[in-house]
Amino acid sequence: MNRNPILDPTLQEILQVVKPTRADWDIRITVLDQLRNVLQSVESLRGATVQPFGSFVSNLFTRWGDLDISVDLFSGSSILFTGKKQKQTLLGQLLRAMRASGLWYRLQFVIHARVPILKVVSGHHRISCDISIDNLEGLLKSRFLFWISEIDGRFRDLVLLVKEWAKAHDINNPKNGTFNSYSLSLLVIFHLQTCVPAILPPLGEIYPRSAVDDLKGVRKTAEESIAQLSAANIARFKAGSSRSVNRSSLSELLVSFFAKFSDINLKATELGVCPFTGRWENISNNTRWLPKTYSLFVEDPFEQPENAARSVSRKNLDRIAQVFEMTSRRLATDSNRNSIIGVLTAPHISQSLVRTTNLQNHHHHANGVRNNPHNLQGQARPWNNQMQQNWSQNNNIQNPPYWPGPARPRPQQNWSPNNNARNMQGQAPYRGQRPLITQTQTTPQQQQKSQYKNGKQPMTNGPSGSSQNQGHINGVSYASARPGAPISQSQRGQMWRPRG
DSSP states (O other), X not given: OOOOTTHHHHHHHHHHHHSOOHHHHHHHHHHHHHHHHHHTTOGGGTTOEEEEETHHHHTOOOTTOOEEEEEESSTTSBOOOOOHHHHHHHHHHHHHHXXXXXXXXXXXXXXXXXXXXXXXXXXXXXXEEEEEESOHHHHHHXXXXXXXXXXXXXXXXXXXXHHHHHHHTTOOOGGXXXXXHHHHXXXXXXXXXXXXXXXXXXXXXXXXXXXXXXXXXXXHHHHHHHHHHXXXXXXXXXXXXXXXXXXXXXXXXXXXXXXXXXXXXHHTTTEEEETTTTEEEEGGGOGGGOSOOOSSOBBOTTSTTOBTTTTOOHHHHHHHHHHHHHHHHHHHHOOOHHHHHHHHSOHHHHHHHHHHHHHHHHHHHHHTOOOOOOOTTOOOOOGGGSOBOOOSXXXXXXXXXXXXXXXXXXXXXXXXXXXXXXXXXXXOOOTTXXXXXXXXXXXXXXXXXXXHHTTOOOOOOOSTTOSSSOOEETXXXXXXXXXXXXXXXXXXXXXXXXXX
């Protein structure tokens, strides 16, 4: 494949814009804490826990990504079935409590969905949230995606680029008959399984059966069993000395991704996407998929034989294939940076990148700085891919939120609603708008004096996230935002991942 020399650096520019910053993580953790406070006012939900899942847990969310939240009724105990009627009742009670708090808006109760959902927007931070009850399946799938992203860093970059591209072309909206984000992630996995040489294994080699079926009995035991088996199989795959290493660049993988599915409307009449086996499967030969009632079948490898792409309509599938084909052709031949950005991103991103080009180039040349993109294996890891995780018994939480690694000391920051990554309508910034950070004008001596005046011990501004020096971002201390006990320094060095 002939490489487009302008494509790789352009992709890195896009990733720099869409990848979440430290503040984006902190804002979402604050939103989780706000929901925990609301739960205390609902008698039937006291004792329930708030657990994030989805792209926030899998580390596949963008700066303006939604936040999926599960209100778990039986955290740490036996896994019990919660009926749909009970979920609807509890979400209705939560809806009334959230409305009364005045901290949430655009409240929408999707009561008759397959999984009842309460859609809300955080009033202060403008983060869209989808709240469900006891969504253990969603949490498990999110963990699997995170574990898969640890195999090769190119997977995460591809997912972020594909999701932004899909939003730009209006094919990432299941309500309108197109892809949901989970099915797009599965398509990326399938592409990395079927490229030559393969980058990811068939997911059946990571977990040999439908993982959701093993969510039974004592929750902690079930989750640890799944994690340990998956960890052992992932380690075995990564240590395999006989497998060939795929050294394709990110741009080559992205172009071949679009080319592979450019005729997906034609393939879908007979074939289904099966990440569990890592192959196209003939639908007529797979009794689990019959009768064929969907226009596109992308099997959920963790909840077989569910179709993760069941929302895609026949009419939209033809349009989706056209967008795949057009994008593949443009990326392979177009050498204009701004044109490539326009194909891959929505206007609020493309306009921002185009307007800042001259300023960035001037800065880089003046300081002798060159871009340092990821290497071919994706080993250059961003800070937010090193989230500190603690899955131990000490904090009594099954799925703690992600935490940034230690950062260099920095001044405290003042944030106002105008500096938020979303505007007042809850939309991502547009026409070059970017979040601004203004440094406080007080000196360390003035801050210390103010703290003594208020009867508090002065607090040093050490590395963010330290259990001794509690850095503040958006007015929220790291320690107070945690749902459990403070994480010790020894625990902080552990990555949250399945352990063999």
